Amino acid sequence: xxxxxxxxxxxxxxxxxxxxxxxxxxxxxxxxxxxxxxxxxxxxxxxxxxxxxxxxxxxxxxxxxxxxxxxxxxxxxxxxxxxxxxxxxxxxxxxxxxxxxxxxxxxxxxxxxxxxxxxxxxxxxxxxxxxxxxxxxxxxxxxxxxxxxxxxxxxxxxxxxxxxxxxxxxxxxxxxxxxxxxxxxxx
Amino acid sequence: xxxxxxxxxxxxxxxxxxxxxxxxxxxxxxxxxxxxxxxxxxxxxxxxxxxxxxxxxxxxxxxxxxxxxxxxxxxxxxxxxxxxxxxxxxxxxxxxxxxxxxxxxxxxxxxxxxxxxxxxxxxxxxxxxxxxxxxxxxxxxxxxxxxxxxxxxxxxxxxxxxxxxxxxxxxxxxxxxxxxxxxxxxxxxxxxxxxxxxxxxxxxxxxxxxxxxxxxxxxxxxxxxxxxxxxxxxxxxxxxxxxxxxxxxxxxxxxxxxxxxxxxxxxxxxxxxxxxxxxxxxxxxxxxxxxxxxxxx
Numbered sequence: 001x002x003x004x005x006x007x008x009x010x011x012x013x014x015x016x017x018x019x020x021x022x023x024x025x026x027x028x029x030x031x032x033x034x035x036x037x038x039x040x041x042x043x044x045x046x047x048x049x050x051x052x053x054x055x056x057x058x059x060x061x062x063x064x065x066x067x068x069x070x071x072x073x074x075x076x077x078x079x080x081x082x083x084x085x086x087x088x089x090x091x092x093x094x095x096x097x098x099x100x101x102x103x104x105x106x107x108x109x110x111x112x113x114x115x116x117x118x119x120x121x122x123x124x125x126x127x128x129x130x131x132x133x134x135x136x137x138x139x140x141x142x143x144x145x146x147x148x149x150x151x152x153x154x155x156x157x158x159x160x161x162x163x164x165x166x167x168x169x170x171x172x173x174x175x176x177x178x179x180x181x182x183x184x185x186x187x
Numbered sequence: 188x189x190x191x192x193x194x195x196x197x198x199x200x201x202x203x204x205x206x207x208x209x210x211x212x213x214x215x216x217x218x219x220x221x222x223x224x225x226x227x228x229x230x231x232x233x234x235x236x237x238x239x240x241x242x243x244x245x246x247x248x249x250x251x252x253x254x255x256x257x258x259x260x261x262x263x264x265x266x267x268x269x270x271x272x273x274x275x276x277x278x279x280x281x282x283x284x285x286x287x288x289x290x291x292x293x294x295x296x297x298x299x300x301x302x303x304x305x306x307x308x309x310x311x312x313x314x315x316x317x318x319x320x321x322x323x324x325x326x327x328x329x330x331x332x333x334x335x336x337x338x339x340x341x342x343x344x345x346x347x348x349x350x351x352x353x354x355x356x357x358x359x360x361x362x363x364x365x366x367x368x369x370x371x372x373x374x375x376x377x378x379x380x381x382x383x384x385x386x387x388x389x390x391x392x393x394x395x396x397x398x399x400x401x402x403x404x405x406x407x408x409x410x411x412x413x414x415x416x417x418x419x420x421x422x423x424x425x426x427x428x429x430x431x432x433x434x435x436x437x438x439x440x441x442x443x444x445x446x447x448x449x450x451x452x453x454x455x456x457x458x459x460x461x462x463x464x465x466x467x468x469x470x471x472x473x474x475x476x477x478x479x480x481x482x483x484x
Contacts, residue, residue, distance in 0.1 A: 017240070017282065037379050037398075041391035069388050071395075072233045073379030074345035078353045087346070094237040109237070109387040116234040120246070124228040126197035135386050143389070146428045150465075154202070154424065157463045161201040168226045172296035176249065179292040180242050 007058035014092035020077075020085030026050040032076035032086050042066040046076055046086055053089070062102045067093035068109040108135045121177060124167030128160065189316060191307070192254035193221035194272070196265035196416070197229050203265075203416035205460020209445035210264045210309055212459060216452045217317045217325065221262065224253045230268040233383055241288065247275030248289045251306070252298035264309040264445070266415035267382075270342035273306040277348075308343050310414045310444060314358045319365040327453040329367025333475050335447070336373040336408035337363055338399070340380055340418040353377075362444065363412065366451035375402040380421040396421055397429050400437045409471050410440040412447055419443060423466050440468030 005013070012022050026047075033045035043064040044052065052061050061067075070090035077087045094113070097103040103110050115134045119127060136147055154160045167173055199207040214221050227250050229235075235243035250272060254261040263269050279286040280302050290299055313322065337359035344353045354377065360370035378399060381392030399422060403411050413419045423441040430437055441464075449459040456462065456472065 017278075017285070037381075037395050038384065038388070038391045040394075041388065069384070069391060071341075071379050071382045071384045071392075072236075073341040073382070075341070075377070075379065078345050078347050085346075091236050091240075095240070098238055107387070112383070112387050113234040113237040116232065117238045117242070120229045120231075120235070125200070126229050126232070128202065131386075139389070146431065150424050150428065153465050157465065159202050159204060159463060165197070165200055167228050169296055173228065173249070175295040176245065176292045177242065179295060180245050180288075181239060 007056040007061070008054050010058075010096075011053050011089065011092060014096060015085070015088060018085050018088040018092075020088065021083045023050055023053050023084060023089060025082040025084055026054060027082055029081060031079050031081060035075045035079050037073065037075070038069050038071055042069050046070075046090075050084070050086070050089075061093070062097055062100070063104055065104050065107060066090075067097070068103065068107050070094075108138060111135075121174070123164050124170055124173050125165040127164040130164070188218060188220050190220040190222055190259055191262040191312065192257050192259040192304075193223045194227050194230075194250050194254070194261055194263040194268060195223065196227075196263055196268040198265060198416035198420070202420055203443075205463045206264055206416055206419070206443045206445065207460075209443055209449050209454075209459040212454050213445045213449040213452060214309070214312070216449070216454060217313070217322065219312060219317060222257065222259065224250060224257075224261075227253065230263075230265075230271040232267060232271075236271075241285075243271070244275050244278065244285065245289050245292050247272050248279065248293055248300050249296060249298060251276055251279075251304050252293055252300040255300055255304045256298065260305040260307060262307045262309055262312055264414070264443075265417075266308065266340055266342040267417060269306065269308040270346075273348070274346070276302065276304065276306050308414065310343065310359070310362070313444070313448065314362055319361055322362070322448065323365045326366055326451045328451055330447060330451050330475055331367050333368045333447075333471070334371050334407055334409050335363050335368045336403040336406055336411045337370050337376055338373065338380075338403075338411050338413045338418060338422075339376050340413065340415045341377075341382075343414060344377065359412070359414070359444070363447070366448055368447065368451075371403075371406040371408045373403060373406050373408065375399055380415075380418040382417055382421070385421050385425060392421070393425065393429050393432050396425055397433050397435065400426065400429065400439050401435070403439060404437070408439075410442055410468060412442055412444050414444050423464065426466055438466055440464060440466050440471060442468065 231243035363370040381395040384392040
């Protein structure tokens with residue numbers, strides 16, 4: 001009963017709710033990699049990542065930046081001749097890597113996502129200034145200054161919020177979330 | 188008068204305030220009323236789906252349930268809100284267990300979603316519910332001589348919903364033509380703007396924005412029209428940083444389709460939020476509007 005699941009089976013389980021073919025249906029045609037606008041910046045192209053999942057290379061897959069560099073544009077997915085929901089695989093790997101706390105340490109994505117989720121939990125709506133500290137210090141001095149310049153421009157045009165937006169029925173909202181994730185589950 | 192439950196989304200509160208203003212003004216002028224959801228919440232963006240799928244679906248369900256309570260279909264001008272809400276509604280229909288679980292959570296806010304609310308993107312309301320002929324008949328100031336790149340972005344068209352053409356749709360071009368503008372052939376019109384990669388993977392995102400701007404310039408466009416606050420912000424607000432990164436000199440105005448429609452319908456520019464851009468479109472607009480009578484008050 002204590003049989004250890006293979007990684008490709010684990011990924012299949014993560015996708016139980018999604019429509020589409022399993023990753024094992026991949027024919028390695030490379031349409032996804034040719035379509036992906038971010039492929040040049042990924043450790044492994046989407047096609048390579050599919051092959052690695054199917055070869056059960058769990059540690060290598062999780063250590064790759066590929067799935068965290070997916071912008072969720074669904075371009076690969078609408079073109080995949082094997083009808084694999086590739087974008088959903090990337091989402092599943094993101095969630096898996098957060099649960100297992102196994103992702104490349106220099107990535108901004110995981111921290112940014114978790115901060116965003118907590119922000120919505122606290123107010124119900126997005127408030128950009130809360131998010132800035134999760135990334136801006138990683139940009140280096142010139143990147144930091146560029147960001148400040150952009151933010152100043154937006155501020156002058158009245159496009160940056162100064163006060164956090166809150167929904168009206170916040171107590172109900174928090175109890176609602178509590179029925180999905182027990183309080184404390186996000187901390 | 189046609190009426191929809193309006194879910195503006197977080198970006199439209201401040202960052203894309205001109206989208207909100209122009210959506211409300213132009214849509215009203217087209218004889219459609221947008222009635223804002225009383226207490227809408229964030230759609231979950233992409234980030235909620237990175238952390239917990241069920242939680243993300245619950246956020247979408249709360250907005251859907253409020254629209255259902257109003258007895259109206261839901262419309263949103265934001266492509267990310269649209270994609271999340273549309274597919275959440277579809278998932279609840281497909282998966283009764285999921286719907287039950289989510290409805291259990293919604294009880295805490297005295298809400299229930301039974302699946303009777305359709306979800307539309309605002310551009311769909313213009314093209315299908317109002318119709319291009321109707322829009323054309325209401326144009327008083329056609330945007331003649333304005334060469335516009337129709338930028339669809341990702342999440343209006345993708346994932347695929349039915350059997351629609353997700354490679355070469357034409358409705359954005361047709362809408363621009365209906366208001367007298369000239370839609371240019373824009374090969375990257377379906378390409379991603381980078382979304383939140385602008386924050387999490389800047390190098391990659393800058394190159395994506397660069398390619399989109401360069402392609403629009405090469406296509407002969409003098410401005411890009413978008414239907415998504417994320418696309419607008421990425422293409423406009425990071426233009427200066429892209430210029431520094433690539434040594435380019437882009438100065439490409441990025442407008443919402445609702446602003447262009449509003450101008451053509453004779454709504455004063457200020458009421459459409461024009462003037463809040465970081466990349467000014469004044470020279471372009473002066474050129475187009477100078478032939479026309481002074482703006483009404």
